[in-house]
Amino acid sequence: MRSRDSSSMVTPGPRFGLARVLSKRGVCSRSVAAQWVVSGRVTVNGRIERNPEFPVREGIDKVGLDGHPLDAPRRCCLMLNKPRGLLTTTQDEQGRDTVYRCFDGHDLPWLAPVGRLDKASEGLLLFSNDPAWAARLCSPQQGPDKTYAVQVRGLCGPAHLQRMGEGIVDAGERLAVKQVEMMRQGEKNSWLRIVLDEGRNRQIRRILAALNLPVMRLIRIAVGNVELGELGKGEWRWLSEAEMSGLG
Incomplete structure (x- = not known):
């Protein structure tokens, strides 16, 4: 045989x-x-x-x-400067505006958000047609750091910054930032630069609420090597191959 x-x-x-x-x-x-x-x-x-x-x-x-x-399309990714008040979802059952409103009139391929920004937050939001690549970017173990400019009501001092780094416990979760520094301060509010290496639900807002520093504005200004820069509110642009490679 x-x-x-x-x-x-x-x-x-x-x-x-x-x-x-x-x-x-x-x-x-x-x-x-x-x-x-x-x-x-x-x-x-x-x-x-x-x-x-x-x-x-x-x-x-x-x-x-x-x-x-059906061949897999070439990976593509764009960045949007998300305006405040838009939902990060493809569609909303209540008919509220979503981030896809910013793409009206443009003949774009299918793209899904990479991670999320809540309705009240704004700034850099990535979209990609590669679900596996997007999952790696959202992974706390593999994903890049994310940087935010955050305005809080109240004067933030060294003790607050130390507590943010040490972490707080909220709803059974320990929440902390990777880095935090003062950007500028007025008479009644402060601007902070905060870096996260993980993305728990409403992480920054929960930490600052625990420190009695309510968030007034929360703007994501960078994801890894990709910076928001001068991109206008509601505007978007394609990422270069070098930017996509730098993200992972």
């Missing part, structure tokens, strides 16, 4: 649901991918497949969209 030539055997790759495969390749969100599958726009190995959870073998099965092979 002839033995099978091991060099001609293909090792099956991991299996993922069809909708997830489309999302991982950066062509659309997972929910939109599921709609495309159900509507009959997607094929697997030349056959229409209407089950969004149909298992696809990475590296083996050929996925198509609208009759054309």
Whole structure:
């Protein structure tokens, strides 16, 4: 009996649901991918497949969209100077404005926010079509530092700065900043430059609330090597290859 030539055997790759495969390749969100599958726009190995959870073998099965092979698009990323008052989401059930309003009139590919800025916050927000790359940027272990300019009500002294570095406990979580320094101070408020190496929910606001320093403005001014610079409110620009490589 002839033995099978091991060099001609293909090792099956991991299996993922069809909708997830489309999302991982950066062509659309997972929910939109599921709609495309159900509507009959997607094929697997030349056959229409209407089950969004149909298992696809990475590296083996050929996925198509609208009759054309589905190749992963080139990674692209842009930065937006998010205005205050916009939600960081694709759509809102209550009809409130989202960050995507800033892209109206521009023929952009599918892009998802990399991390978040809450409604009251503003400044540098990244968008990418590469979910895996975006996940690495948001990881506390792998992601770049994030820098903020924060205006607080009240006069901030050395003891406050020390407490921010040492950390506080809020709702069972220990919250601290990586770096903090005074930028300038007026008669009734202070501007701080704060660097985080992790991104817990409303982290800066919770720390400052615990120190009785209510936040008046919170502006993200840098993510790793990418700085907000002179980009106007509500404006956006593409990141260069060097900027994307520098982020990780």
